[in-house]
Every structure is written in C-alpha cells, then in structure tokens.
Amino acid sequence: MDEEYDAIILGTGLKECLLAGVLSKEGYKILHLDRNAYYGAESASLNLKQLFEKFRPEEFSSAKGGENSSKESEKVFEEKLKEKYGRWQDWNIDMVPKMMMGNGLLVKLLVHTGVHNYVSFKASEGSYVFKQGKLFKVPATDKDALRSPLMGMFEKLRARSFFVFVQDYDETRVETHKGYDLRTMTSRQLYKEYGLADETIEFIGHALALYTDERYMDFPAIHMVKAVKLYEESLARFNTGSPYIYPLYGLGELPQGFARLSAVYGGTYMLNKPDAEVKWNEETGEAIGVSATMEDETVGAGEGEEKKGPQVVTAKAKHAIVGDPSYFPKHSVQVGSVARALCFLSHPIDNVENAHSVQIIIPASQVGRKNDVYVFGCSYMHNVCAKGRYVAFVSTNVETANPEQELASGLSLLGTIDEKFVHICPIMAPTTDGIKEKAIISRGYDATTHFESTVRDVLDMYRRVTGKQLDLSQIDANEAATE
Amino acid sequence: MSNSSHGAQQSQTQAKLVLLGDMGAGKSSLVLRFVKGQFFEHQESTIGAAFMTQTVTVDDHVVKFEIWDTAGQERYHSLAPMYYRGAAAAIIVYDMQSQQSWQRAKSWVRELQRQGNANLVIALAGNKSDCKDMRKVSKEEAEAYAEEQKLSIFLETSAKSGECVNDLFYSIANKLPKQARATPQEGGRGGVVLDANAGQNRQKSQCC
Ligand SMILES: Cc1cc2nc3c(=O)[nH]c(=O)nc-3n(C[C@H](O)[C@H](O)[C@H](O)COP(=O)(O)OP(=O)(O)OC[C@H]3O[C@@H](n4cnc5c(N)ncnc54)[C@H](O)[C@@H]3O)c2cc1C
Ligand SMILES: Nc1nc2c(ncn2[C@@H]2O[C@H](COP(=O)(O)OP(=O)(O)OP(=O)(O)O)[C@@H](O)[C@H]2O)c(=O)[nH]1
Ligand SMILES: [Mg+2]
Numbered sequence: 001m002d003e004e005y006d007a008i009i010l011g012t013g014l015k016e017c018l019l020a021g022v023l024s025k026e027g028y029k030i031l032h033l034d035r036n037a038y039y040g041a042e043s044a045s046l047n048l049k050q051l052f053e054k055f056r057p058e059e060f061s062s063a064k065g066g067e068n069s070s071k072e073s074e075k076v077f078e079e080k081l082k083e084k085y086g087r088w089q090d091w092n093i094d095m096v097p098k099m100m101m102g103n104g105l106l107v108k109l110l111v112h113t114g115v116h117n118y119v120s121f122k123a124s125e126g127s128y129v130f131k132q133g134k135l136f137k138v139p140a141t142d143k144d145a146l147r148s149p150l151m152g153m154f155e156k157l158r159a160r161s162f163f164v165f166v167q168d169y170d171e172t173r174v175e176t177h178k179g180y181d182l183r184t185m186t187s188r189q190l191y192k193e194y195g196l197a198d199e200t201i202e203f204i205g206h207a208l209a210l211y212t213d214e215r216y217m218d219f220p221a222i223h224m225v226k227a228v229k230l231y232e233e234s235l236a237r238f239n240t241g242s243p244y245i246y247p248l249y250g251l252g253e254l255p256q257g258f259a260r261l262s263a264v265y266g267g268t269y270m271l272n273k274p275d276a277e278v279k280w281n282e283e284t285g286e287a288i289g290v291s292a293t294m295e296d297e298t299v300g301a302g303e304g305e306e307k308k309g310p311q312v313v314t315a316k317a318k319h320a321i322v323g324d325p326s327y328f329p330k331h332s333v334q335v336g337s338v339a340r341a342l343c344f345l346s347h348p349i350d351n352v353e354n355a356h357s358v359q360i361i362i363p364a365s366q367v368g369r370k371n372d373v374y375v376f377g378c379s380y381m382h383n384v385c386a387k388g389r390y391v392a393f394v395s396t397n398v399e400t401a402n403p404e405q406e407l408a409s410g411l412s413l414l415g416t417i418d419e420k421f422v423h424i425c426p427i428m429a430p431t432t433d434g435i436k437e438k439a440i441i442s443r444g445y446d447a448t449t450h451f452e453s454t455v456r457d458v459l460d461m462y463r464r465v466t467g468k469q470l471d472l473s474q475i476d477a478n479e480a481a482t483e
Numbered sequence: 484m485s486n487s488s489h490g491a492q493q494s495q496t497q498a499k500l501v502l503l504g505d506m507g508a509g510k511s512s513l514v515l516r517f518v519k520g521q522f523f524e525h526q527e528s529t530i531g532a533a534f535m536t537q538t539v540t541v542d543d544h545v546v547k548f549e550i551w552d553t554a555g556q557e558r559y560h561s562l563a564p565m566y567y568r569g570a571a572a573a574i575i576v577y578d579m580q581s582q583q584s585w586q587r588a589k590s591w592v593r594e595l596q597r598q599g600n601a602n603l604v605i606a607l608a609g610n611k612s613d614c615k616d617m618r619k620v621s622k623e624e625a626e627a628y629a630e631e632q633k634l635s636i637f638l639e640t641s642a643k644s645g646e647c648v649n650d651l652f653y654s655i656a657n658k659l660p661k662q663a664r665a666t667p668q669e670g671g672r673g674g675v676v677l678d679a680n681a682g683q684n685r686q687k688s689q690c691c
Contacts (some may be wrong), residue, residue: 245677
C-alpha cells in the first residue's frame, strides 16, 4: 500500500465507487479504502446481522453474552435471527432507498461502463400518488390518463396539451418551443400559460418531475420540463407501467459493481481499515496521502520471510484524495437530515394491487408539510429478504424536532408491520470544491426518489478531480429490451 | 441465451463459475488455458478481464460457463459478496509448491461454505502439476481434505502443460443440475435487460 497512486478514494459508497470505476477505466491508478468490512458505506445494503448490529446493538450484544467466547455467542444470535427471519445472509436492506429511472443518468453510466453485466434488474411494478386519503395509480399511458380519476374531463384536455408540448419539446429545435423561453420563464409561469389547476400542478411537479418540495416552481421551467420528459422516456423504455428499475439483491450491488470495474482495471481494494485517515500538508492545506494500519503483507513474497506484524502505512496521492464527508470532518457541514423507516412486512403494501415493488408519493400539501413523503416497497422477489417477506421504506426530509412523527402518513399506508427501524441521517456536504485542497468530497445522499442528483454529484466530482467534463450526452442508453 | 438456439435436442444451462485462491496460484492461467488454449510464463497479475465465457457439451447438454476471475479484490480480503451471487460453481486453486497457498485454499473453502449457496459445486484444484518435484502439498493430504469437506471435485492441474484442465471444467459441467438454471438476468417476472447494443424497441408513447 505504501506507494503513490493517482487518486486515493475513501469510503465505498455508490458515489465513490462510481468515480473509482470511471477513473480506473481511464487509466488512473486507484487505491480505494473503507473503514467498514463491507462495501457501500452510507449507501450499502446490509444483511440482517449488520442491520441489528447497527440499529439494535443492545440486542446484538446481549445475544453475544458475557462469558461465552464471541464466536459461540455470535452463533447463538444467528440462531435467534434464523428462527424469526430465516438465513441472515438472505437479507439485503438498503440504507438509502431509491429507485433507478429507466432512462436516467445512472443507467447510462451502467451501460457505458459495462457494469450492467454484473447486476440483474427488475422493473418496478407501479407508481402511486396519494390524494385526499386515497392512492391513485400514476397513469402510464395517455389511455390510462384519460381513464384516471385523478383529473376532471376539462382539466384532462388542458393537461393533455401541456403534455404534448413537453413531449415535443427539444431544446435544440426552436420550432418546438412554441415561443416560450424556458430558460427565463419559471415553471409557475408555464403552468399558468396552460391554465392548469393546482392539483394537476401538484401531480406534475411531484409525481412526474419528482420534486421533493415547491421551490422548483420559481426556477427556470426548463428543468421541470426535462424532468417530466425523463419520466416519460423512462416509462416508455420498459413498458411496464413504471419508470423505475431496481437491482436484484438491493442497491448495495451498485457500489460493488463499480468497485469491481475499478478492480478489473487495476484498482486496489482494502476494506476494514477503521483507522484510515487523510494526511494533510499543514502549511499548504493540501491533502497529501492516507494512512491506515496494514496487516503483515508477506502474501506472495518468498516463503520463510519474516512476519513484521501490523504497521501503520501511508499511501500518497498524485492528483487528489476523494471521499465521503465522514473522512473529511473539518471540510464538511450538515445541510439537512432525512428520516427513514425500514419496515419488514409479511404481506404486500396495502392497496397497490399486491405489487412486489412499488413507489408511493405523498405530496407535502396532502399532509400539511413542506416536503413530500416517499414510500418504497420491494420483496423477496428482489432477493432482499427471506421468502414470503416484504420490505418497505418510508422517508422524508426532516422539518421538525420529532422526525419519527413526520413519517406517520407513510407508515399508516403499509398495513401490519413486523419490525421497524427508524433512523435519522444527517446530510453532510463539503464546504469547499476541494480543488485547492486536492480533497474532493461528495455530498450525502438526499431524499430524492431516484439517482439523478447522485450521478450529477459524481459528474461534478469527476470534473474537480480531472479538470475535464465527462460527456454523457454521447452515451445513448435508450436501446433496451424487456423480457 | 435461449434454449432453442443450439440445435433441436440440446438443452442449455448457463452457469456462473467463480475462481478463488491465493495470488499467483494460477487462477487466470487456468481460465486462459481452458478458454483460449494458451499459457503465458509471465502471466500478468489479473487486469482488464471481467469475465470470459466458454461453452462445453456433456451428453448432448450444453453448459455455458460465465467465468469470473477475482480481479485482485481478494488480495486484501476485499472480495465483494456480489462475486459469489448466483454462482453455480467455484474452483478453489492452490499452487502445490506453496504451503501458504494451500492454507489460503482451505480458508476459501470455509468462506464459501458460509457465504455460498447451498448447492454450490466446489472444485479444488492443485495447480502447477508440471512442477511435481517441487511440491509442498501432497496429493494424499489434499484428497483427504476434499473428501472430508465433501467437495465435489479434486484434481491436480497444470495450466502450463494443460494436464487435467479440461477435465476440471467438464467434471464441473457434469455435476451441475441438468435443468436449465435460469440466471436472474433472464428469469422471473419483470426482469429487464439493459443493453447498449440491442435494437431500438422504444415506442413513441405518451405519458398522459
Ligand atoms: C435548493 C435548490 C436551489 C436551486 N436553485 C436554482 C436557481 O437558483 N436557479 C436555477 O436555475 N436552478 C436552481 N435549482 C434547480 C437545479 O439546480 C437545476 O435543475 C440544476 O442546475 C440542473 O440543471 P441542468 O440544466 O444541468 O439539468 P436539467 O437538464 O434541468 O435536468 C436534467 C435532469 O436532472 C434532474 N435534476 C435536475 N436538477 C435536479 C436536482 N436538483 N435534484 C434532482 N434531480 C435533478 C431533472 O429532474 C432532470 O430530469 C435549484 C435546485 C435546488 C434543489
Ligand atoms: N509452471 C507453472 N506455472 C504456472 C501454472 N499456472 C500458472 N503459472 C504461472 O504462475 C504465475 C501466476 O499465474 P496467474 O494465472 O497469474 O495466477 P493468478 O492466481 O491469476 O494470480 P492473481 O491474478 O495475481 O491473483 C504466472 O507466472 C503463470 O505463468 C502452471 O500450471 N505451471
Ligand atoms: Mg489472476
């Protein structure tokens, strides 16, 4: 490990692994470390043992028992889990529940890098939106939309002309702009042009453009229009009634897939380095290397060579040290928090046609909030839990001092809950772009339902590391097949 | 990848096969010998190959191996669980000239018995049999160990001379359950394939 690398990456979250994969593929010599013994950092999917260790350490340690040897007591705990939930290895519970837009940036990167070959995906079965106490299926086709009870007849006609405009809109072709300059006009103004009612606007902004709050209304309409187009294109891509896909074995497969890509191109991986630490040049403020304790590395060396025992080793980085904010406490601040509840169920979520995977959007205004509440469901069909079980996630941006209460509207949709883990995650963000410090830090994972902002952050990190743009417009992942 | 594309009577199984073993044991060399019939005296430590495929036929049954090499992630004990997922078979390779690689092989067996799926076919390969006079691991010891651990296959191989390399892969193909093992890639309701090369099958369809 005590060599020089082009970049050293800390933490194996999705963002870090994505960057590692892309950089390695371009010939960068990468060293990638994680303090944990598993891949994924904040964005890992945890097995049942890791889950209890993290959220119910008291149960985990009491099962471990005092005098028993730790191996023996771990066995006892495994048995206890098995009785209730089957094999602990069969569970893969996402720490940051999201889904992938079928035509989104992450899919483009997966195909571009070939990482889609390592992972299998299933289409999500449906998207629902919560309105006046009831769930409505988000229409997937124009026929659906005309039948949907979400809008009245006249509103449907107005909405239809709006959607025709959006579908035809092409930023590069002025004739599709209908005289509107979407870079100066706000979403609010565009909606007004089409005379759309408030509830239609709520549906478009939250169930299709997937904004988490109302701030977008006063930004240039181009972003909203592109977001609605992304939704439509993602729907059309798989023709499954939902724009989303989800990886088998959970989202934790994604960082693993990109880490493998990096390793295939020569990246060096070291997990389980709890003392991994950035080394700084005190005078210039630059990050110069990373230190960590290494076990004796006589592997591969001639036999009979002397064992030296563990040693603290420092690796140097030529271009940058990259990592999640937890490795850069002095260069990060908290910018918000997300409340998440993970729930085990023994049945599909109520009122969603027994879907094995589903997303439900509860627009903020429907429950007197500023931020939407999201519900995701998946099941044993996705190899994330034992046969016959279902997993549901409820999440939202925290607004009050009682975050658990803020999840209530989502939790009440689930039906009987067997087990519930609630956690409040601070969202950390870098205080610097890190170019001067040679310390490129990712932002924490936000509350959005999908990975668009995640990939955007990675693209920006790529620019900060290399000084170049990664051009995704060249990458066409449109072609796809549904089995 | 469909069952019918390989002649009328033949059924096809797709099987993920993973290689494990100490650095330098000869994992990549075994794959290269099997897939391309080549051997390099100075094989580079694995870089640049994610997986290779090779098809074998046993009794009119076609097995398409998707062979995963470790990409060096095992070096610092950092292999991802993804590596084992859905694997139908594993070859654990050791260099018969090295006690250390034998010890590592045994720890891989333990790891697989813990992490791998229950009906995983495990093969143990004592590699570099062209260097028998330098051996540090006896055939008897390895054989006894394989039996004790109920491993499906034990063979001494040489990627250099080719000895028993085909045997190794054919024995694995033989031990695989005959019914086509649908890989998750294709199987199940709602499975999707992301593929840059597939033809355009998008329909102009409108959301609302
Ligand atoms: C707190 C906040 C403040 C903002 N302030 C401004 C502002 O002052 N001026 C302004 O012009 N814009 C603002 N935005 C909007 C956002 O920054 C722009 O969408 C962003 O600049 C991307 O522009 P683009 O043209 O590259 O991407 P686009 O082409 O607009 O978007 C492409 C795709 O990415 C998705 N996407 C874009 N931005 C986000 C996002 N933030 N989160 C999730 N998905 C996203 C879209 O849904 C779309 O599908 C703000 C957003 C937030 C959250
Ligand atoms: N004599 C002899 N040498 C072999 C044999 N198989 C592999 N080698 C040599 O052993 C060295 C290591 O082989 P690799 O195939 O790279 O081993 P590996 O297990 O893939 O190693 P890593 O990728 O580093 O984990 C190379 O120099 C090979 O040429 C064999 O059967 N006989
Ligand atoms: Mg190799």
